Amino acid sequence: MKILFVGDVVGRLGRDMLDNHLHRLVSKFKPQVTIVNGENSTDRGRGISEKIYKSFMQLGADVVTLGNHAFDNDEIFDFIDHSKKLVRPANFPAATTPGEGLIYLNINQIKLAVINLQGTALMQNLDDPFVLAEELVNQARHHTPNIFMDFHAETTSEKQAMAHFLDGKVSAVIGTHTHVQTNDARILPGGTAFLTDVGMTGPLDSIIGVRKEDVLRRYLTKLPTRFNVQETGPSILSACIIDIDEDTGKAKSIKNVVIRDDQPFFD
Structure with a gap:
């Protein structure tokens, strides 16, 4: 089973990149499952709308994290409650948070579990992601060995820790949130594919x-500054493609994918 995972789609330019290139990536890599992180996909870069969610589905996404x-x-x-392919971090408080943090897909009679969790290092104080990861993975493994996790976390160490904690128990732990693709894609000793951040x-x-001038003003003046999404200029699409042995759930390969306006995608 091949999984294409596209990193955090940010604003209109991100949506345009997905619109322009997702079909080409699918044509080249022929994934059975396409997953897109859409938590920054509105024009202001915060959250997602139903229209955007449905547009991702129409473009070919199977799941949006x-x-x-x-x-x-x-x-x-x-x-969110009637959007069955939309997955939010499972460690938001269960009693008060709508939506699901674990869903299942049936792909040619093969089941894939998709888990979304959020880190707590330098982030919100949510439920312990490691405790919940163990619970959710144990639950999922009753149904399938094929388990994909989007771990939305700030620090490299927490992402690496989660991957090693779950090595051999899940097919892939792929980091999101920091928006810069890392160069450490690998298969861990137990057979779990890992990438610190897909980008x-x-x-x-x-x-x-975010617009450079907004961020620089914050750093240079220390004053409160509204962050606005950059709306013009060149764009980037960051993704990875993972190949999984669907009988064992072990990853066979993981490859980074980058498309930039100055580095066009070739079929």
């Missing part, structure tokens, strides 16, 4: 998607 901005667009409360799909001439 989220992260710390999952609920920043209030509209999500109107559609961002959105404005390249920016600081992780």
Whole structure:
């Protein structure tokens, strides 16, 4: 089973990149499952709308994962419970948070579990992601050995720790949130594919998607500054392709994918 995972789609430029290139990636790599992180996909780069979610599905996404901005667009409360392919971090408080943190897909009679978790190092104080990861993985393994996790976390160490904690128990742990693709894609000793961060799909001439002048003003003046998404200029699409032995759930390969306006994609 091949899985194509596209990193954090940011704003209009990110949506345009997905619109322009997703079908080409699918044509080249022929994944059975396409997963897109959409937690920054509104024009202001915070949250997701139902229209955007449906547009990702129409483009060919099978699942959309989220992260710390999952609920920043209030509209999500109107559609998350009936959007069965939308996955939010499972460690938001279960009693008060709508949506699901674990879903299953049936792909040619093979089941794939998709888990979304959020880290807590330098982030919100949510439920312990390691405790919940163990619970969810044990639950999923009753149904399938094929388990994909989007771990939305700030620190490299927490992402690596999660991958090693789950090595041999899941097919892949792929990091999101920091918006810069890392160069450490590998298969861990137990057979789990890992990438610290898959990177961002959105404005390249920016600081992780935000206008440079906004971020620089914050650093130089220490004053409160509104961060606005960069809306013009070159763009980037960041992704990875993972090949899984669907009988064992072990990863066979993982490959980084990058498309930039100055590095066009070739079929």
